[in-house]
Every structure is written in C-alpha cells, then in structure tokens.
Amino acid sequence: MTRSERVVEPTGRGYLLLDAHPAGCFRSVELMRAEVPVPGRSPARRPVALVIGSSSGYGLASTIAGLVRYGIDGVGIGLERPAGHRSASAGWYRTVATDAIARELGADFSFRNADAFADTTKTETLDLLAERFGGVDHLIYSVAAPRRTDPRRGTTYQSVLKPLGAPHTTRNLEFGDDGAAQVREVTVAPATEAEAAATVGVMGGEDWSRWITALAERGLLRSGFRTVALTYIGSPLTSAIYRGGTIGAAKADLESTARALTERLAAVGGRAFTSVNGALVTQALTAIPGIPLYVSLLRGVLGDRFPSPVAQSLDLWHQLTARRPDVDDSGRIRLDGWELSEPVQAAVAERWRSITPETVTALADTAWFRAQCRALYGFDVPGVDYTVPVETDLPWPQS
Incomplete structure (x- = not known):
C-alpha cells in the first residue's frame, strides 16, 4: 500500500468534511452518467462548449449531460485542491472521473484547474480554444465562490449570506455528532451597503461579462453563440435570506447582465440567458440559514419526484440548443416550475409552520438531506465499500 493509499473516513464538523473519498466521487459521477440517455446518432458537428464551474453542482451535471447526450468538445474550468496532508477535494476526484468519460466517448474536452476570475486563466483558456477549435458555441457559467479578486482593480470581494434592511x-436544520437531526432558530443581522456591494462583486455578472468580452475580442464567438448563467429564485419561505437578501441582489445583477450581453451578441446572432434552476444540495447551500430545512421539507413533500441535477441539466441543454428557447417575460429559462408550483409550495409551507424538533424527521426528509451532503464528499454513495483503502493522490487530467 502506498503512502497516499488509505481508508478515508468522513471526519469533520457540521456540514463540512475534511476529506473526500475518491471511489465515492467516482461512483457519484458514474451514477450521474447513467441518468443521461445516449443519443440515437452523433451530431453532424461536435459543438464546442466552455463550462466555467465544471467540477461540482449544476456545472458538473451540465458537463456530463453535454458530453454524453450532446457530444460536446471544449473546456471545463474548476478550482480544486490537490492531495496533501488531506485528500484532494471532491471536485478534483469528480473531474478525474468526468475526464475518463470524455476520453471513453472520444471527446476533445480538457479540464483546467484554475481561478476563473483571473485574467491569466481567461487568456490561457482562450489560447487553447483558439488552437484546438477556432471558436465556441456555448458558455455555461456556474460559479459559486465565497470570494473573488478582481485582477484589474486588485480588490478582493467577500460575499455574505445576509438579509437586506432588517434582521431575519x-x-x-443541523445534525449532531451522532447524525441526529436538530432544528435551531437563528437570527441573521442585515448586511451593510459595503457587504451587499461586495456580494454582487463576487456573485454578480461582471466576471461572466468579461469572459464574453474576451471571447469576442479574440473572434471566438461562433454564429448563433449562446451563453447561460445559472441562478435561483426559490420559495417565499426563504426569500428574506435569499432572493430578498444579498445573494438575490447579486442574482438580479446577473439577470441585468444577461440582457446587456444579448444586445452585444446580436452581431453574431447570439443570445445570453439566465437559467432559474430548482433547489439542489450543494456545499454553498448548506451555509445559507434556513435553506437546508426548506430543501429537506421540499424533499419530504416530493419524495422521488425531486428532480436530480442531471435531469435539470438535460432540460437546460434542451433549452440552450432549441431554436426558440422557452423563456419567461424577463427572458429567463425557467427550470424551477416543479419546485414553485402552488400545490408544492402550499404543502411545504404547511410543514414549515407546524414543524417542531420532535416532528422534524416525520415532516422533512432529513436522512436524504444528510446523505446528499455527505455524498458531496463521496460518502454514503451506494455501491462503495468504505472499508477498502483507496489511492488519494491522483493526478489532474492532462490537457
């Protein structure tokens, strides 16, 4: 057994685990791939896609769906931690597994471990795209980062998860060391103007716009180019901390950016969208007060009707490639109808009002939520023997 081969255990505190399990991450990607229907025939020309945020969440699901269903070539970007004293990050292992899918399918798809906000990343990525493909058909922007350093101003912005105007x-939903579900009341102070502006600086549309500008300046936007940035609206139950809070202000900026980009893309017959996806269990979500409980209640209402990230990403690709995408009055692709339907929201609201520490496991699917959170790190994934030592020091895929 090598020094980096060991039994990996889910140690940590709260929702944060310190190590990721390689075999569990590989199995998660395998299960995601199994959800994607194989096309009846190969595309006449393989579309070229740039996926920014390809190592987790909807970015990962969109990459897998694009490779398997839509035959994409291109580049995926993620910022992940290599193995050292701890294992590599989960996104590192998921990228290794996704690269194996791309190679098996014969796709010319490269993965870069880099800061998407940096100008050097943009330059190097565009050099690669120009050399291999000569142009890009699609850009999917799925970045969830706690901070962003603007390379031109030298300013580092730190996002906050706070309401606007008044405390909330x-x-x-939390879990004890024994895995027991707990409900705790929390009060969050309102954001200052500076904190709200900084959150927009991280999660708004400025970096997305810079990517499009860089592609345009290099002449890499193919005719009919389409780009989408992923967003979320969510329930009235969470609006004070989400859509009506600092994150919501950033998402509003993202949507105004989409409108401005659509005007600029008219020269190539292109268009920019935001896609309002439904709820999803992510590491970022677990840090937002109230959201874990809401999503657990939503799952309690929907059960297996709760769509997977892959199912929603397939819908996203369908809209992105459709001649006439189905958009709302604000020009947004809407994939959240299943979540925001009146009967579903009424059922979730009723459970929200009546839930107590004693009834939480009956009204909310807390076991599912905890398993989903642990699966983000490769644990609690069906079909994995966690008693077997695994190699943790794996190389990043070669470009």
Missing part, C-alpha cells in the same frame, strides 16, 4: 430570524 429563521429555523435551520
């Missing part, structure tokens, strides 16, 4: 009290 909500209930949050």
Whole structure:
C-alpha cells in the first residue's frame, strides 16, 4: 500500500468534511452518467462548449449531460485542491472521473484547474480554444465562490449570506455528532451597503461579462453563440435570506447582465440567458440559514419526484440548443416550475409552520438531506465499500 493509499473516513464538523473519498466521487459521477440517455446518432458537428464551474453542482451535471447526450468538445474550468496532508477535494476526484468519460466517448474536452476570475486563466483558456477549435458555441457559467479578486482593480470581494434592511430570524436544520437531526432558530443581522456591494462583486455578472468580452475580442464567438448563467429564485419561505437578501441582489445583477450581453451578441446572432434552476444540495447551500430545512421539507413533500441535477441539466441543454428557447417575460429559462408550483409550495409551507424538533424527521426528509451532503464528499454513495483503502493522490487530467 502506498503512502497516499488509505481508508478515508468522513471526519469533520457540521456540514463540512475534511476529506473526500475518491471511489465515492467516482461512483457519484458514474451514477450521474447513467441518468443521461445516449443519443440515437452523433451530431453532424461536435459543438464546442466552455463550462466555467465544471467540477461540482449544476456545472458538473451540465458537463456530463453535454458530453454524453450532446457530444460536446471544449473546456471545463474548476478550482480544486490537490492531495496533501488531506485528500484532494471532491471536485478534483469528480473531474478525474468526468475526464475518463470524455476520453471513453472520444471527446476533445480538457479540464483546467484554475481561478476563473483571473485574467491569466481567461487568456490561457482562450489560447487553447483558439488552437484546438477556432471558436465556441456555448458558455455555461456556474460559479459559486465565497470570494473573488478582481485582477484589474486588485480588490478582493467577500460575499455574505445576509438579509437586506432588517434582521431575519429563521429555523435551520443541523445534525449532531451522532447524525441526529436538530432544528435551531437563528437570527441573521442585515448586511451593510459595503457587504451587499461586495456580494454582487463576487456573485454578480461582471466576471461572466468579461469572459464574453474576451471571447469576442479574440473572434471566438461562433454564429448563433449562446451563453447561460445559472441562478435561483426559490420559495417565499426563504426569500428574506435569499432572493430578498444579498445573494438575490447579486442574482438580479446577473439577470441585468444577461440582457446587456444579448444586445452585444446580436452581431453574431447570439443570445445570453439566465437559467432559474430548482433547489439542489450543494456545499454553498448548506451555509445559507434556513435553506437546508426548506430543501429537506421540499424533499419530504416530493419524495422521488425531486428532480436530480442531471435531469435539470438535460432540460437546460434542451433549452440552450432549441431554436426558440422557452423563456419567461424577463427572458429567463425557467427550470424551477416543479419546485414553485402552488400545490408544492402550499404543502411545504404547511410543514414549515407546524414543524417542531420532535416532528422534524416525520415532516422533512432529513436522512436524504444528510446523505446528499455527505455524498458531496463521496460518502454514503451506494455501491462503495468504505472499508477498502483507496489511492488519494491522483493526478489532474492532462490537457
């Protein structure tokens, strides 16, 4: 057994685990791939896609769906941690597994471990795209980062998860060391103007716009080019901390950026969208007060009707490649109808009102939520023997 081969255990505190399990991450990607239907025939020309944020969440699901269903070539970007004293990050292992899918399918798809906000990353990525493909058909922007350094101003912005205007009290779902679900009331102070502006600086549309500008300046936007940035609206139950809070202000900026980009892309017959996806269990979500409890209740209402990230990403690709995408009055692709339907929201609201620490496991699918959170790190994934030592020091895929 090598020094980097060991039994990996889910140690950590709260929702944060310190190590990721390689075999569990590989199996997660394998299960995601199994959800994607194989096309009846290969595309006449393989579309070229740039996926920014390809190592986790909807960015990962969109990459897998694009490779398997739509035959994409291109580049995926993620910022992940290599193995050292701890294992590599989960996104590192998921990228290794996704690269194996791309190679098996014969796709010319490269993965870069880099800061998407940096100008050097943009330059090097565009050099690669120009050399291999000569142009890009699609750009999917799926970045969830806690901070961003603007390379031109030298300013580092730090995002916050706070309401605007007044404090907000909500209930949050937590788990004890024994895995038991707990409901705790939390009060979050309102953001200052500077904190709200900084959150927009991280999660708004400025970096997305810079990517499009860089592609245009290099002449890499193919005719009919389309780009989408992923966003979320969510329930009225979470609006004070989400859509009506600092994150919502950033998402509003993202949507205004989409409108401005669409005007600029008219020269190549292109268009920019935001895609309002439904709820998803991510590492970023677990840090937002009230959201874990809400998503657990949503799953309690929907059960297996809760769509997977892959199912929603397939819908996203369908809209992105459709001649006439189905958009709302604000020009947004809407994939959240299943979540925001009146009967579903009424059922979730009823459970939200009546939930107590004693009834939380009956009204909310807390076991599912905890398993989903652990699966983000490669644990609790069906079909994995966690008693077997695994190699943790794996190389990043070669470009």
